[in-house]
Amino acid sequence: MERLGTGIGWRPEIAAEIAELPGVDWVEVVAENVCPSHLPDALQELRERGTTVVPHGVSLGLGGADRPDAGRLAALAERAEALGAPLVTEHIAFVRAGGPLTASPRMEAGHLLPVPRTRDALDVLCENVRIAQEALPVPLALENIAALINWPGEELTEGQFLTELVERTGVRLLIDVANLHTNHVNRGEDPVVALDGLPLDALAYVHVAGGVERDGVWHDSHAHPVTRPVLDVLAELCARTAPPGVLLERDEDFPGIGELAGELDAIRTVLKEARHVRAA
Amino acid sequence: MSARREPAAGTAADAPDRPDARNQPGGVSRPDSRTPPDAAPDAGAGTDAARERLALAQTALLSALVAGTPAPEGFDRVRLRVQSRALIAKRADVVAKVAPELPEILGAGYRPAFVDYARHRPMSGGYRRDALDFAAHLLARSRPQDPAARQQLTRWWRERAGPRPLSSRPLARLARAVRRVLGRG
Numbered sequence: 146m147e148r149l150g151t152g153i154g155w156r157p158e159i160a161a162e163i164a165e166l167p168g169v170d171w172v173e174v175v176a177e178n179v180c181p182s183h184l185p186d187a188l189q190e191l192r193e194r195g196t197t198v199v200p201h202g203v204s205l206g207l208g209g210a211d212r213p214d215a216g217r218l219a220a221l222a223e224r225a226e227a228l229g230a231p232l233v234t235e236h237i238a239f240v241r242a243g244g245p246l247t248a249s250p251r252m253e254a255g256h257l258l259p260v261p262r263t264r265d266a267l268d269v270l271c272e273n274v275r276i277a278q279e280a281l282p283v284p285l286a287l288e289n290i291a292a293l294i295n296w297p298g299e300e301l302t303e304g305q306f307l308t309e310l311v312e313r314t315g316v317r318l319l320i321d322v323a324n325l326h327t328n329h330v331n332r333g334e335d336p337v338v339a340l341d342g343l344p345l346d347a348l349a350y351v352h353v354a355g356g357v358e359r360d361g362v363w364h365d366s367h368a369h370p371v372t373r374p375v376l377d378v379l380a381e382l383c384a385r386t387a388p389p390g391v392l393l394e395r396d397e398d399f400p401g402i403g404e405l406a407g408e409l410d411a412i413r414t415v416l417k418e419a420r421h422v423r424a425a
Numbered sequence: 426m427s428a429r430r431e432p433a434a435g436t437a438a439d440a441p442d443r444p445d446a447r448n449q450p451g452g453v454s455r456p457d458s459r460t461p462p463d464a465a466p467d468a469g470a471g472t473d474a475a476r477e478r479l480a481l482a483q484t485a486l487l488s489a490l491v492a493g494t495p496a497p498e499g500f501d502r503v504r505l506r507v508q509s510r511a512l513i514a515k516r517a518d519v520v521a522k523v524a525p526e527l528p529e530i531l532g533a534g535y536r537p538a539f540v541d542y543a544r545h546r547p548m549s550g551g552y553r554r555d556a557l558d559f560a561a562h563l564l565a566r567s568r569p570q571d572p573a574a575r576q577q578l579t580r581w582w583r584e585r586a587g588p589r590p591l592s593s594r595p596l597a598r599l600a601r602a603v604r605r606v607l608g609r610g
Contacts, residue, residue, distance in 0.1 A: 210480035242487040243547075246480035252487050252547035255516050261482060265475040272472050293508045296482075297499025331504075362507060 146317070147231050149197060149350055149390025151413055153405065159395070160187035162402040166409065171197035173392055174228070176220075177204050181227035192229070200224040202235040207273045207287070208260035209239035210246055218280035225283050232284045232349060234319045235277070237270065237310075261296035262306045274314040286317035286349035291327035291365040303334065304342015311347045318344070321352035322378040323365055323394075329378075330363035336378045340385060350390030353379055353412055368397035371408050376415055383419030391416065491547040513543045516555065524556035530577045534569055557586050 150170025153163055163169060164187060172191060179188070179200070192198055202221050205213050225233045238257035243249045260266045278285055287310075289303065301309070310316060320343065325336040353376070355369040371393070382388065391412055395405065485497040490509045496502050517539040521528045528535040542562045548555050560582040569575055 210476045210483055239483050239487075242480065242484040244480075246477055247484045249484055249488075250547070251549055252484075252491055253549060254487055254491065254512065255519065255548055255552075256512055258483075258487065258490075261479075263479075265479050268472050268475045269479050293511065294486075294500060294504045296486075364511070 146349060146389040149199075149231075149392075151409060151416070152197075152390060152392040153409065154201075154392060154394040154396070155188060155191070155198070156396060156399070157185060157187075158399050159405065160185065162399075162405055163187075164190065165402060166406055168409070168413075169196065171199065171390065171392070173199045173201045173234070173394075176200035176202040176224045176233070179224060179228075181223050184227065197231065198228040199230050200228055200233050202233065203257065204240060205235050205277065206238065206240035207235055207277060208237050208266065208270050209241060209273075210269060211241075211244065213273050213277050213280075215280070218277055222281050225281060230283060232286055232317070233281055234286045234288060234349070236288045236290050237307075238290045257290045259290060259292035259294065259296065262299040262301040262303065263296075264300055267301065267306060267309060271310060271313045274310070274316050278314065278316070284317055284349075286319045288319040288321055288352065289324050291321070291324040291331075291363075293331055293362065295332050302342055303328075303339050308342070308344045311344045316347070317349035318347045319349055319352060320345075320382065320388075321354070322382060323352065323354040323356060323371075323375045325378050326375045327356065327363045327365045329374075330358060330361070337381055340378075340381055345382075345386040348386060348388055350392060351379065351382060351388045352392055352394055353408075354394040355408075366397065367394050370400075370404070371411065376411060379412065380415050380419060383416060384422060387420070387423070388416075488547075491543075493545040513540055516543055516548060516552075519552050520556045520559065523552045526581050527556060527560065527578075530574055530581065531563075531569060532574075538563060538568070557582065561586070 151168060152171035152173060153159075153166065153169055155163055155172035155174050163172065172188075174188065179185070184192075188198065200221065202217075205217055205221070207213055221233055221235075224230075236257050237260055239254070239260055240257060241251060241253045243251040260270065274285065274287070289307070307318065311318065322336075325334075325339055328334045328339070329336050353371055354365065354367045355371040355375070356363055356365040356367070357369045358364070379391070393405070393408055393412060395408075482497070485494075486500070488494040489496045489500075489505055490512055496505050517536055520539065521535065531538060539559060542559050546558070546562075560578055563569065564575070564579060564582060567575070569578065
């Protein structure tokens with residue numbers, strides 16, 4: 146797996162800070178927010194300095210019941226080419242429903258919603274992933290999402306679901322440790338158990354983000370500082386494998402450069418300590 | 426949760442379904458979706474029956490979350506309400522970003538009015554279309570009550586959706602979209 150290093154989610158609001166931050170090996174951009182023929186100057190400058198840029202899609206809905214849309218896939222492929230990206234990433238989620246399969250109006254969720262961990266959903270997801278892989282010029286990695294709700298009647302654990310997905314499609318994984326924490330608080334799924342079941346050989350990189358707990362519900366806001374429990378899940382992951390890359394995500398209520406640098410340092414510290422533990 | 430990461434509805438081509446792309450030779454679907462994967466690889470096996478079952482389940486859930494239909498069996502209703510509110514709040518945030526004039530015109534009334542509009546109205550296109558639909562929804566109900574604000578909102582909506590927009594094609598498309606919405610009453 147290609148080594149990416151430590152990175153941060155590139156957002157226009159913090160473009161100046163990212164250009165100044167020391168030790169940013171790579172960035173991720175939300176694929177739908179960049180136009181391949183008009184890349185922002187700040188992003189172009191990072192590329193010229195040798196910073197890797199990875200497009201991260203949010204609208205394919207590969208976990209949905211429909212086959213992925215050819216136009217959306219072509220748009221993602223075009224962004225991967227324009228950015229010279231070594232891989233592209235998306236989510237294990239559904240984002241729309243309705244339409245011809247149910248003879249009902251099409252609805253957009255405007256958000257990533259969880260796929261039921263059933264045989265049906267896995268079969269559909271595997272075929273959708275293969276369709277996407279054929280349309281994309283570089284490897285695809287998929288992210289586990291944060292969920293507020295549980296599907297009733299699930300047939301597989303997250304580990305079983307992801308292991309089979311990887312075996313059947315060769316897709317890589319983007320593991321969001323904040324989402325593992327979210328699923329711990331909101332669905333009672335122990336991140337240590339989840340990590341033990343994950344096919345970490347397929348790990349492409351890791352997401353780290355902040356959130357907030359309100360009334361016993363974890364909101365994966367990307368608008369709050371990264372908390373200790375999320376870094377602890379990162380440490381648990383790093384005790385099992387050396388991740389090829391780790392990326393900090395911040396999407397709202399952007400802090401100053403000092404706080405961003407501090408969060409990146411906290412991530413690097415976890416990586417360094419885990420290296421010592423693994424070497425011991 | 427964040428405005429930067431939501432699926433960008435309607436920003437990519439919404440290609441019509443392509444029946445020719447369906448991998449279902451002779452219209453035969455795999456009768457047992459639980460067949461082990463090594464015995465029946467996906468390619469050629471046909472996922473159409475699984476797709477239909479998944480579509481029904483996902484549509485029932487999303488419809489409960491964004492269209493106010495009853496909660497499907499087995500879900501935690503409290504959690505569904507939390508998710509539903511989170512979806513509307515996020516939608517309101519994104520609409521406020523793509524159409525910042527709306528919260529300016531509506532002031533403190535923006536959020537409650539948007540929640541009232543969105544509660545039973547799923548988003549079917551992009552956020553710009555949603556912003557226009559929201560404005561049209563308010564104007565059709567003679568809101569906001571303040572005449573000056575209503576006039577401002579009318580002007581905002583007309584500039585973007587008027588009957589004779591400045592010839593550019595995206596505007597013409599928006600106008601058609603709004604006429605469709607108004608046509609639905």
